[in-house]
Amino acid sequence: MQNSLTPRYLVILIILGWSMFSLWPTIQYQSLTDDEKEDLREEGTLDQIESQVIRQGLDLKGGMYIELEADIPILVKNLASNRNEKFDKVLNASVKKFKADQSLDFFNILRNEIEEKGLKIVRYFHEYGSNLDDIILALEEETEDSINRVLEILQNRIDQFGVSEPTIQKKGKYRILVELAGIQDSDRARSLLQSTALLEFYLVKNSAVTNEIIIQLDNILKRSVSDEDLADISANTDNALDIKETNEKTDSDVTTIDEIFGETESMGENSAIHESDLLLESPIQSLIEFVQGDMAVNTKNLYSLNKLLSKEEVKLKLKSSSGQFLFSNDSETLSGSGQYYRLYYIEDKPELTGGVVEKAKANLGSLGGGNAGLPVVSLDMNSEGSKTWSRVTGANIGERIAIVLDGKVHMAPNIREKIPGGSTQIEGFADMNEAKDIAIILRAGALPAPVEIIEERIVGPSLGADSISKGQKSILIGLAIVFIFMLVYYRSSGFIANFALVWNIILILAVLASLGATLTLPGIAGLILTVGMCIDSNVIIFERIREELRKGKTPKSAIEAGYNRAITTIIDANLTTVIAALVLYQFGTGPIKGFATVLFWGILISMFTAVYVTRTIFYTITKKSIRNLSI
Amino acid sequence: MQIIKDSKIDFMNKSRFTILLSGALILAGIFSLIINNGPKLSIDFKGGTLIAVQYTKPININDLRSQLKNVNINGQSFDFSTSEIKHFGDNSNVSVRIANLENEPEKFSQNFIDILKDIYPDALPENKDDFILSIDKVSPKVGSELSGKAIMAIIYAITLILIYISFRFEFTYAIGAIAAIAHDVIITLGVFSILGYEISLSIIAAFLTIVGYSLNDTIVIFDRIRENMKALKRESVVSIVNKSINESLSRTVVTSLTTLFVVLTLYFFGGEVIHYFSFALIIGVLVGTYSSIFVASLIVVYMQPKA
Numbered sequence: 001m002q003n004s005l006t007p008r009y010l011v012i013l014i015i016l017g018w019s020m021f022s023l024w025p026t027i028q029y030q031s032l033t034d035d036e037k038e039d040l041r042e043e044g045t046l047d048q049i050e051s052q053v054i055r056q057g058l059d060l061k062g063g064m065y066i067e068l069e070a071d072i073p074i075l076v077k078n079l080a081s082n083r084n085e086k087f088d089k090v091l092n093a094s095v096k097k098f099k100a101d102q103s104l105d106f107f108n109i110l111r112n113e114i115e116e117k118g119l120k121i122v123r124y125f126h127e128y129g130s131n132l133d134d135i136i137l138a139l140e141e142e143t144e145d146s147i148n149r150v151l152e153i154l155q156n157r158i159d160q161f162g163v164s165e166p167t168i169q170k171k172g173k174y175r176i177l178v179e180l181a182g183i184q185d186s187d188r189a190r191s192l193l194q195s196t197a198l199l200e201f202y203l204v205k206n207s208a209v210t211n212e213i214i215i216q217l218d219n220i221l222k223r224s225v226s227d228e229d230l231a232d233i234s235a236n237t238d239n240a241l242d243i244k245e246t247n248e249k250t251d252s253d254v255t256t257i258d259e260i261f262g263e264t265e266s267m268g269e270n271s272a273i274h275e276s277d278l279l280l281e282s283p284i285q286s287l288i289e290f291v292q293g294d295m296a297v298n299t300k301n302l303y304s305l306n307k308l309l310s311k312e313e314v315k316l317k318l319k320s321s322s323g324q325f326l327f328s329n330d331s332e333t334l335s336g337s338g339q340y341y342r343l344y345y346i347e348d349k350p351e352l353t354g355g356v357v358e359k360a361k362a363n364l365g366s367l368g369g370g371n372a373g374l375p376v377v378s379l380d381m382n383s384e385g386s387k388t389w390s391r392v393t394g395a396n397i398g399e400r401i402a403i404v405l406d407g408k409v410h411m412a413p414n415i416r417e418k419i420p421g422g423s424t425q426i427e428g429f430a431d432m433n434e435a436k437d438i439a440i441i442l443r444a445g446a447l448p449a450p451v452e453i454i455e456e457r458i459v460g461p462s463l464g465a466d467s468i469s470k471g472q473k474s475i476l477i478g479l480a481i482v483f484i485f486m487l488v489y490y491r492s493s494g495f496i497a498n499f500a501l502v503w504n505i506i507l508i509l510a511v512l513a514s515l516g517a518t519l520t521l522p523g524i525a526g527l528i529l530t531v532g533m534c535i536d537s538n539v540i541i542f543e544r545i546r547e548e549l550r551k552g553k554t555p556k557s558a559i560e561a562g563y564n565r566a567i568t569t570i571i572d573a574n575l576t577t578v579i580a581a582l583v584l585y586q587f588g589t590g591p592i593k594g595f596a597t598v599l600f601w602g603i604l605i606s607m608f609t610a611v612y613v614t615r616t617i618f619y620t621i622t623k624k625s626i627r628n629l630s631i
Numbered sequence: 632m633q634i635i636k637d638s639k640i641d642f643m644n645k646s647r648f649t650i651l652l653s654g655a656l657i658l659a660g661i662f663s664l665i666i667n668n669g670p671k672l673s674i675d676f677k678g679g680t681l682i683a684v685q686y687t688k689p690i691n692i693n694d695l696r697s698q699l700k701n702v703n704i705n706g707q708s709f710d711f712s713t714s715e716i717k718h719f720g721d722n723s724n725v726s727v728r729i730a731n732l733e734n735e736p737e738k739f740s741q742n743f744i745d746i747l748k749d750i751y752p753d754a755l756p757e758n759k760d761d762f763i764l765s766i767d768k769v770s771p772k773v774g775s776e777l778s779g780k781a782i783m784a785i786i787y788a789i790t791l792i793l794i795y796i797s798f799r800f801e802f803t804y805a806i807g808a809i810a811a812i813a814h815d816v817i818i819t820l821g822v823f824s825i826l827g828y829e830i831s832l833s834i835i836a837a838f839l840t841i842v843g844y845s846l847n848d849t850i851v852i853f854d855r856i857r858e859n860m861k862a863l864k865r866e867s868v869v870s871i872v873n874k875s876i877n878e879s880l881s882r883t884v885v886t887s888l889t890t891l892f893v894v895l896t897l898y899f900f901g902g903e904v905i906h907y908f909s910f911a912l913i914i915g916v917l918v919g920t921y922s923s924i925f926v927a928s929l930i931v932v933y934m935q936p937k938a
Contacts, residue, residue, distance in 0.1 A: 455773045458766040470902035477900055478893035485889060489632045525905050528897055532890035543882040569854040572799055573847040579791050580843035587784035592836045
């Protein structure tokens with residue numbers, strides 16, 4: 001068996017090589033300074049790197065964990081038409097039972113209640129089916145659909161909130177789980193999640209005004225980029241002067257900038273990354289391209305542009321010009337390479353808000369109209385909305401109106417004629433699906449059901465930092481004690497065991513990195529516990545070898561016998577712990593799952609490092625027959 | 632180096648004493664659990680709000696308690712002086728646990744934190760973000776779900792392990808192992824109850840880890856017993872079990888020590904968040920090592936068919 005050790009060396013080398021390979025991004029990432037990370041983020045490559053490193057859990061970096069649940073009874077109530085007292089009675093009775101025992105399924109309770117009271121359910125839900133079974137099934141589907149809509153709305157809002165790496169997932173059928181890293185203002189986050197969506201109609205400013213503002217902003221930025229500190233100070237102290245100066249400068253610059261604009265457009269542009277000299281000369285313009293009459297921003301430049309737009313001096317200038325920049329809701333392929341967001345310069349006050357929309361439906365344009373057979377979205381507004389709408393459209397024929405939901409522009413059609421009566425059709429969709437999506441978003445303007453926060457955990461940044469430093473400290477101390485103990489107790493063999501232990505930890509981290517796992521404080525605890533338990537395999541083996549040596553065997557045969565006899569013990573002992581770890585993982589909510597993941601992999605990997613790797617080392621040592629084994 | 636050399640301790644003969652010891656520990660734990668109406672559950676299982684904040688000066692808990700006697704939030708007045716208020720790690724850090732409130736005012740936790748700020752305005756950290764250490768808020772609904780899940784987890788774990796051991800060894804061994812686990816968990820639960828420590832989600836994880844560790848230890852000894860049963864057919868069960876325990880005693884001691892070292896470092900250096908978690912593990916390692924010898928092995932001896 002130990003004649004040729006080459007295959008063993010190969011296996012070990014390959015696995016060790018793999019572990020270094022998957023840990024490499026993490027090591028690289030750790031060595032980055034904040035400034036370097038910022039640069040990478042501007043380049044748009046940071047996300048890709050971050051997906052390959054071991055991430056820190058919220059308990060380590062601080063953040064907010066929220067679990068929301070949709071109010072199903074209210075949702076059902078909203079779906080019913082022709083509601084009357086009899087219906088409310090049945091619904092209330094079901095709600096009461098549901099509240100008493102949350103483990104029951106609401107729709108089962110409702111079904112039983114309906115059957116018991118003999119309620120003619122078809123009366124209220126004739127659109128959903130003609131018998132109880134069909135209706136309950138349709139209601140269940142509708143509910144799930146609503147949860148998906150809530151998820152979509154929340155996703156939009158959180159993106160607006162500007163948190164890095166947010167997690168938004170469905171949990172079970174009716175729940176949504178949100179994780180936000182590094183949130184300070186938990187109240188703002190909470191109300192953002194719970195408030196209803198906002199639909200707004202803004203007038204889009206015409207292209208002359210838009211060009212003008214970009215030139216002005218670039219001039220402001222140019223100054224602040226060249227002398228950042230000075231710009232910061234002037235922005236805080238003497239804004240009026242700042243703006244005045246900028247305006248003067250602008251007049252003389254107009255022609256040259258227009259040339260640049262023309263040039264960019266005619267090139268029909270597809271180079272995504274800005275040129276550096278252009279960036280210095282006109283930072284905003286260099287990030288914007290003109291496509292199909294709209295301004296567009298490559299996704300790679302989105303962060304940089306957002307950063308520029310969120311600078312104090314830019315905000316101030318925009319405020320004084322009563323305008324704002326908004327992006328389109330989704331990226332699209334506009335020119336040769338990459339994904340683009342459209343950018344709109346619009347009024348800062350909406351003409352109309354979504355509260356006035358009563359219905360939104362996607363259909364095909366009616367025969368005889370200009371849009372016959374084309375997909376359109378029909379909106380119905382209430383009387384107040386209709387009046388405003390007719391006034392706004394009448395006064396701005398030929399202008400564009402931006403339909404903005406949750407701060408993102410969904411479309412900006414041209415106003416062709418005055419629209420009286422409040423019912424309006426939005427056209428210009430690529431296909432029916434797009435029209436349907438828009439209708440969904442318009443309908444989703446308000447959350448379909450109220451959501452309730454059922455679990456909320458916030459870890460402040462100082463506690464997180466404290467946990468990291470203490471976790472690291474206890475790992476180092478724990479390891480040091482075990483190392484010393486093993487060296488004293490088993491001498492040279494203890495060194496081999498320690499060597500295996502180090503590899504065990506490295507391999508666990510490598511597996512975590514390649515799984516894209518998150519390291520939490522319980523995870524660190526799991527790692528430390530694994531250290532204690534992994535050493536057990538070597539203790540079992542070494543004690544066996546000692547026994548065999550005492551019987552008078554040579555080192556070589558003692559090692560062989562020791563490993564062979566220890567292996568069944570190790571497998572039985574480890575597998576039971578693996579079972580416990582698997583159950584923990586299944587049961588686990590966040591923190592426990594992290595602990596279980598590390599424990600599970602730690603034990604599996606220990607079978608490789610503490611048995612296979614150490615055995616190979618012993619074989620190598622005893623290749624030449626030695627008299628004494630240091631154990 | 633060797634701590635234990637050729638030991639020949641008659642473990643099974645000590646059973647009278649150990650049965651008494653285990654019995655006393657279990658009874659004390661159960662007694663404490665009964666008079667306290669079961670284990671003290673954290674907000675993870677009962678629901679409620681736990682707020683931990685950081686002041687820059689040591690805080691007197693009794694003073695804070697009296698300050699929280701009459702608190703006004705949005706025109707609604709509350710008495711939080713009966714809430715559990717204690718130091719959180721450091722004595723300048725404070726945690727307050729508030730039971731579920733009926734008609735909870737809007738933005739409750741934010742309001743409550745503002746109140747805590749106003750009580751000691753000159754003991755606030757310079758960076759105001761550092762004041763909040765953590766906020767945990769669990770609705771009673773989630774709490775009851777988690778309790779259900781925790782119970783299911785323990786049942787699943789025990790069933791699976793029972794099946795595994797019956798398959799690898801014999802059914803009597805499985806009974807011995809399960810008895811050892813029950814022994815360990817009840818004693819740890821009892822210690823927590825006597826000391827007034829809370830059972831939270833992470834403590835449940837610690838319990839399952841104890842289960843894993845205790846089993847690991849038990850199985851190493853069982854493995855030796857199984858091996859010796861085959862080799863030494865003529866000897867009595869008691870002497871085989873004694874011999875097996877003695878043969879693996881060195882390993883038992885070394886492993887318990889190394890594991891104890893790391894768990895102790897976690898306890899002393901791991902910080903407030905995993906303090907109780909590592910405490911549970913310390914008890915678990917001690918009791919788990921003891922139970923593999925004096926509970927699991929003893930039951931195997933008693934349940935072995937007398938030849």
